[in-house]
Amino acid sequence: MAEAVATRELTYVGAIAEAAHTVLAEQDTAFVAGEDVAGAGGVFGSYRGLLDAYGEERVIDTPISEEGIVGLAVGAAATGLRPIIDIMFMDFMGECMDEIANQMAKMRYMFGGSASLPITIVTMSGGGMNMAAQHSQSLEAWICHLPGLKVVAPATPHDAKGLIIAASRDDNPVFVVLNKLSLRNTGEVPEDSYEVPIGKARTVREGSDLTIVTYSRMVHEATTAAEALAEEGIDSEVIDLRSLQPMDTEAMVASVQKTHRAIVVHEAVRFGGLGGEIASQIQELAFDYLDAPVARIGAPFSPVPFAANLEQAWLPNAPKIVAAAKELLGSE
Amino acid sequence: MQPDDDTLRDIHRRMVRIRVFETEAGKLAEAGRIPGALHLYVGQEAVAAGIMAHLSADDWITSTHRGHGHLIAKGGAFDRMFAELFGRATGYCRGKGGSMHISNMELGMLGANGIVGAGPPIAVGAAFTAKYRKTDRVAVTFFGDGASNEGSFHEAANMAALYKLPALFVCENNGYGEYTAQANHQAIVDVADRAAGYGMPGVIVDGMDAVAVYEAAGAALERARAGEGPTLLECKTYRFFDHVGVRGMGLSYRTDAELEEWQKRDPIHMFEERLAELGVLSQEQAAEVHDGIMAEVQAGIEFAEQSPVPDVATLLDDVYA
């Protein structure tokens, strides 16, 4: 067994900040750039204390120019630096999609492998904070669709820190899709530097009747749902994908082979969401093991509403998962 | 500031290399021997040559869809360039990029680019690296009058000026954004006017005059390397061939008379006349330069045609590092 690791309770946002400090301490060529990241320490507090610790040459406030920011990262990475850039809200990807899709994702391939783009893009997704339609989206499907990009979506403080560090050491562009409603969540986080491997899922809860495949904040909703289902005698396994591109297909399939039923849960709009891809992979690779169609839970096909009651109605949550699970089991 | 004899001959050589390569590439494209879209640089040679004469392989450039000329002027080898245009495994991009993405990291050429206006933000990143590492390298971004309407240009110009980066924004104003005349795509005539909005100098030079470009770029690059920030250098120029290919799609969007007027100011002919007058390069010596480069071009074409196509097994190589 490995030595006991020193850990302590840390918030999700604290873990993000600790990861940023760790990366800048470890890598001379790493710098953080984005809107309000330096003087303000990030609008969510993700970079608190970073400017004081590493100075303005390495912690850089940018203009509100997402295309410029991503372009800066592409150019700096192609010429030898390891940028960490912050796109404050994932919704703002619309401002920089060319640099993401046509430059960052493709440069290495187009150049026959001669360019490396070790970029970490940190961004915030998710609703539940009354931020309405343009500050609440979960747009991970956009970027998972682009060959050349990696995408991770940590659910816990532990994984947030470990995945940011892993992303910063990866020689590819990696999106770290964080969740803004999870910022005050707490969890055990090791003090030292560590990586959570990109492409590896985590089994949050073992079970035998049903597999819930999910990621980001929905991991917590799924866990809550699993506990509720357990009281009714339904034993659910919860898989936190953690990494969306590449995706740990093996882990999902192994679980489904054991439980024979699967529900995919994400906060993103259901139509065209990653759930479709996951369900498809499961049926392609574990069709013979399935006792029921793969169920999908995602947000309804509308923009994220503002009013609290509407937004709560829009968001996937534990009760919706419970209902879907019962239907799935009742349907056999 | 004025180029010495060696520099003059060097600039001439760079221009002729572009002219001969592009003319032959155009023929191959129209004959159907090169696949895909070629955007040829003929007419604009003085810009690439006059600027690249100041740069070393340590300096970076970003290019445009009309990128062959920039790579040639930066030192690109004909054999590997033709191999890329032909889609061969020996090409600069191993056949994965083609004309619109031709690049060479060792030469500091961060790619031709199929997206109009995509280069400036990337050059800003390269210039950031130069400053971050406390080097005297510079990054030069080439773009057209059309690209100056893209938000990317404006974001990049603002950031370069804000951070006082060692960058040079070179607008090759050839009067057309694809097939749309400048008067129909922007309310201004001088893209250099836009520099004022970002707090950087905006300079216009005759883009058909290699020495004018060389001198202006020299002053701008000196400023950039001294840490005084970027410059917007607008070179008034003209493309002698169509937007795509030589005769292109035959769209009627400009007149023969206009083309002929500009061809009277052919940057290579004007330069050769003056070089002969000065005794720097006689007409016979210039002809030898053309012949020698033509031989190199033909060798490059032969190399490309004899090169293997990429192995299909490499299809998924280099999607990721």
Next chain:
Amino acid sequence: MSLPEQAATRVVGIVANPASGKDVRRLTARASVFDNQEKAAIVRRCLAGIAAQQGRGQTAQEDSRAAVLVRYLPDSHNIVASAADETRIAATPLDIEASGTAADTRAAAQALKGAAAVITLGGDGTNRAFAQGWLDAPLIPLSTGTNNAFPHMQEATAAGFAAALVAHGDVPLAAVSERAKAIHVAIEAEPDDLALIDAVATTDRFLGARAIVDPRTWIMAVLTRADPAAVGMTGVAGFALPLAASCDSGVLIEFAAAERPATRVLHAPVAPGHFADVAVAATHSVALNAPVHLQGPATLAFDGERERTLQPGQRATFTVRRDGPHVISVRRTLAHAATAGRLSVECGALGAGEREGPPLARGALSAGEREGPPLARGARPAHLTSSNSTGD
């Protein structure tokens, strides 16, 4: 081609050079680009000044006199046309097809011959090109750029008003203008050339980016003025041998070279914000009409821009003459008009309905002010200009 005789007397010409303020001196002179939107704004203010003078005669008879006609160069950037669109002034373009080169300005000058006053927007080069087309024009040169010797930084509103005063004959041209000197350049076997401020020979081999910034390349300079408070060649010469524009002579400076040892070194402002050592072999005063000779090879720069090349052995002759433009002083023109009472209207002088538009200062003046505006009190136009003679 020039204007028909009878109309010409009331014509105010406007020539805006779209290329001024954008050359390589943005870098060498730490200058910012002078964009054409600003030039259009200047023209708008000019036109407002002209419009304000319309119908401002002191008698009903004068009021009914014909309006000033504005003719302008239809420049390649539509600077004047876009400005004229917005005013009530009748402004019509000259019949010139813009080429986007200095030839446009020369052609405009020729076409404007006979005009009562011409406002130019540009730098030294713009006015040189204009003088090539019409040497003894009545000019109000407005500077659009950094470091110009011939044109002035001058508010266009007042310039337009002054031009209209001259055009109406309210102010006699001779009383408010000075004849500028010009350098006539004869080049062996080639067309002649002209400079208004300086003609410089350099060892540069190319016209290139045109600016002359490196003193090590300078061979000689002939100047019509040398002002130590100026920057550039005029300033350098001023460090060596100051000469007012009003003085009836020129200056010749021979710069040091291998065959011409330096007799003194000036640490002079060769460009705005930029000092350099300039080694001088000799300085001479040159009488008007006395030729200065030079033999090539050399590049000749006129009024700050490399324009011509001399082949080895090819000769050029430089002669300073006082036959250049009549440069109108805006200040003298307005002061002259004010002193003559033409800028104000006696309150009792007009009956109701006698004129359209709001009367000037009706009821607004205090008794003391009615004596005359402060500018003109006790000041004669001559006094106002004497301290300004080198600048105008």
